[in-house]
Amino acid sequence: MLTTAQRDRILVILVRPRNPLNIGAVARAMANFGFAHLTVVAPYEPHWREAKSAIQAESLLQNAKSVEHLAEALAHCTLVLGTGTLTHRSAEQPVVPLPALAPHIDRALQADGRIALVLGPEKHGLTRDDLAYCHLLVEIPTDPRQPSMNLGQAAAVCLYELATRCGVPAEAHAPVPAAIAPSATLDCLADLIEQTMTASAYSPRAMVPANHHDLRVLLRRLALTPPDARRTMGLFRRILWRLGHTPGPPQP
Amino acid sequence: MLTTAQRDRILVILVRPRNPLNIGAVARAMANFGFAHLTVVAPYEPHWREAKSAIQAESLLQNAKSVEHLAEALAHCTLVLGTGTLTHRSAEQPVVPLPALAPHIDRALQADGRIALVLGPEKHGLTRDDLAYCHLLVEIPTDPRQPSMNLGQAAAVCLYELATRCGVPAEAHAPVPAAIAPSATLDCLADLIEQTMTASAYSPRAMVPANHHDLRVLLRRLALTPPDARRTMGLFRRILWRLGHTPGPPQP
Structure with a gap:
């Protein structure tokens, strides 16, 4: 119970x-x-x-x-x-x-x-x-x-x-995994990755909605911990800055 | 399943x-x-x-x-x-x-x-x-x-x-009990027992509804098998006959 x-x-x-x-x-x-x-x-x-x-x-x-x-x-x-x-x-x-x-x-x-x-x-x-x-x-x-x-x-x-x-x-039940990053952090990370995709002209405009969706599914399947998510966001902010773009929304 | x-x-x-x-x-x-x-x-x-x-x-x-x-x-x-x-x-x-x-x-x-x-x-x-x-x-x-x-x-x-x-x-789960007598058989048995109670002036008329109820609860708690029920009904039919009453409804 x-x-x-x-x-x-x-x-x-x-x-x-x-x-x-x-x-x-x-x-x-x-x-x-x-x-x-x-x-x-x-x-x-x-x-x-x-x-x-x-x-x-x-x-x-x-x-x-x-x-x-x-x-x-x-x-x-x-x-x-x-x-x-x-x-x-x-x-x-x-x-x-x-x-x-x-x-x-x-x-x-x-x-x-x-x-x-x-x-x-x-x-x-x-x-x-x-x-x-x-x-x-x-x-x-x-x-x-x-x-x-x-x-x-x-x-x-x-x-x-x-x-x-x-x-x-x-x-x-089974071994206990580490803490998982909350949903808002994953969305923040997804936004950064999408900005990076755009900034790097990664995919044609027509593919943006499909990528948006697939990215959210993928990030959840990965079961990122909060440090995983923090590090990955740091990386994408860095890439965006290098690409000459604004570094995305603030981290929650 | x-x-x-x-x-x-x-x-x-x-x-x-x-x-x-x-x-x-x-x-x-x-x-x-x-x-x-x-x-x-x-x-x-x-x-x-x-x-x-x-x-x-x-x-x-x-x-x-x-x-x-x-x-x-x-x-x-x-x-x-x-x-x-x-x-x-x-x-x-x-x-x-x-x-x-x-x-x-x-x-x-x-x-x-x-x-x-x-x-x-x-x-x-x-x-x-x-x-x-x-x-x-x-x-x-x-x-x-x-x-x-x-x-x-x-x-x-x-x-x-x-x-x-x-x-x-x-x-x-646990040991398998024998088959249980169906509900209609238990009701038939309860009727015979009630007739016997009446025939033997077992309890005052005011107690009849309470006995009626308690008897049904009791018979279910006992988890009688079909042979148990058959034998018990045989016994009460015999008692009723001895008491000079009609032997109750037919066995289902």
């Missing part, structure tokens, strides 16, 4: 939810399993107001944050878990079945990390762009004839698994 | 549901996790019709049975699992936390049993009378500050646990 302090380091992030009932259902499942931190990304404003003003709205929902972009919601997270089914696509991230997720969570908690569980919109789930910010894609093992779950039910199942199967000492 | 044949021996029973959306949500979770057999006990008729005629109603919902009494729905079951929280009462049945349920399910499947997962109505859950038909009370470990789950979410969490954590050979 997770301790209260551990639950406090796990965030739930709801991306572009449409149905206010589903926002309420996710909040209720969080309260049921003792999770307190909800962020909603780019909600449809009238529905977001409706969800927050529902008579039985949890205090959790009153305290929820609303942000414009997923990157903002994830800034301090070291392990970002996307959710979804893979019926119509293949994954660029490592896929972990939900029943096998516990060791990943426990290692991240032991390394003092912050974890985000990211849930996509009702109809089509997380986009490829959303998933580019995720370290792992968590898959709930559903029947291939009816793979797509209701948003509130998917949240309940994921949070149940986290609350009941995580929180054992990480040693019980 | 459960095989399809094993999933086919697990029924979901919804007792007196009020909200047609919740009936639909339970059906959807069943389809997500590959369970096909739904029985609804004493539904509110207009809502039941509405749930079955919903545009996206699963074929599962079209094939669902509706019965008047829980005992009917359970007749062929050898392991009946009640669900609920224990915030406002103590349990008469053994309580099993959901994450520890798998060995019970696997033993029942190995003994060729039929299993029922019984979900209560939205507001107050299963009554004490409903629970008298249950062998075990399954408890989802929720936060004491918000213990009560939404019906569709509770169903999803239970079915996820069954689908993903059960289906390992029962030997892997």
Whole structure:
């Protein structure tokens, strides 16, 4: 079982939810399993107001944050878990079945990390762009004839698994890796690398969006530590300066 | 993981549901996790019709049975699992936390049993009378500050646990007990014992409802095998005949 302090380091992030009932259902499942931190990304404003003003709205929902972009919601997270089914696509991230997720969570908690569980919109789930910010894609093992779950039910199942199967000492699972650089640092690094690509005329303009995406996926797969990220950023700042460009945004 | 044949021996029973959306949500979770057999006990008729005629109603919902009494729905079951929280009462049945349920399910499947997962109505859950038909009370470990789950979410969490954590050979858990007498046989035995109590003027009339309840709870706790039940029924028929009464209903 997770301790209260551990639950406090796990965030739930709801991306572009449409149905206010589903926002309420996710909040209720969080309260049921003792999770307190909800962020909603780019909600449809009238529905977001409706969800927050529902008579039985949890205090959790009153305290929820609303942000414009997923990157903002994830800034301090070291392990970002996307959710979804893979019926119509293949994954660029490592896929972990939900029943096998516990060791990943426990290692991240032991390394003092912050974890985000990211849930996509009702109809089509997380986009490829959303998933580019995720370290792992968590898959709930559903029947291939009816793979797509209701948003509130998917949240309940994921949070149940986290609350009941995580929180054992990480040693019980496998060797503990070093701390992982948070998402905002990886985005900062990605920006520097992209500026360098442009400054060095590395690729044609048409390739920029594809490179942008692939770079984010790659940086997460590498599991960089904070010193790794710091050093790499130092290198790219140096290159940019040499190329006669401004050295990119300040380090977070 | 459960095989399809094993999933086919697990029924979901919804007792007196009020909200047609919740009936639909339970059906959807069943389809997500590959369970096909739904029985609804004493539904509110207009809502039941509405749930079955919903545009996206699963074929599962079209094939669902509706019965008047829980005992009917359970007749062929050898392991009946009640669900609920224990915030406002103590349990008469053994309580099993959901994450520890798998060995019970696997033993029942190995003994060729039929299993029922019984979900209560939205507001107050299963009554004490409903629970008298249950062998075990399954408890989802929720936060004491918000213990009560939404019906569709509770169903999803239970079915996820069954689908993903059960289906390992029962030997892997513990010794395999003998087959268990089905629910209808236990009810038949309970009737015979009650007739005997009356015929023998065992207890004052005011005690009859309490005895009725306690007897059902007791018979389930005993885990009688079919031969146990047959022999005991034979004994009570004999006693009744000796007491000059009709020998009770026919053996099922």
